[in-house]
Amino acid sequence: MxxxxxxxxxxxxxxxxxxxxxxxxxxxxxGLPLARIKAIMKSSPDAATISQEATITVAKATESFIALLVQEALTSSDEKKLLDYKDISELVATKSRLRFLSDIVPKKVKAKDYLASLNASEQPQW
Incomplete structure (x- = not known):
């Protein structure tokens, strides 16, 4: 070996x-599966052919982005050894450069809080 x-x-x-x-x-x-990345890239109607180098570059960039996201979320987390969905969603909500992820990683809302906000909005305001 x-x-x-x-x-x-x-x-x-x-x-x-x-x-x-x-x-x-x-x-x-x-790291990330290259075949899947290439399939996602091919799903774009603008992409006719995709080289192996382009697929590898996108995979490396994606891995770097994920590492940066996790590192920042761990830094702002209460627990430095455990990363929770809440930590990532709060990071996305607070950092303006990550706002493009707000639809993908929304803040969690408990059902009772959501129902309470619906009931409050349905009551007429005199």
Whole structure:
């Protein structure tokens, strides 16, 4: 196993682009599924063909965004070892640069609070 790693590193150090691409694909494959990302990208009517490099770039950017989101949510969380939906939804609600996620990650509202607000809005205001 170690010999295979050394051989891979040696080829990469020499500038063998094929081995570097394979290494990049192996590394990214541990994260988000590339086939799904490519399928999502192909769902756009503007995208005729999508290269493997574009798929890998979008996957890496997405992983970086998720890491940043989690890091910021943990920083603002009460518990530094546990991340809850509430922490992410509060972060999305408070940070203006994350407002585009407000429909996807809304604040949780308890049913009794929602019903109380409905009842209050239905009562006539004299």
């Amino acid at each position: 170690a010999d295979a790693t050394k051989a891979h590193l040696t080829k990469a150090e020499k500038g063998d682009s094929a081995s570097m691409d394979a290494g990049a694909e192996k590394q990214i494959s541990k």
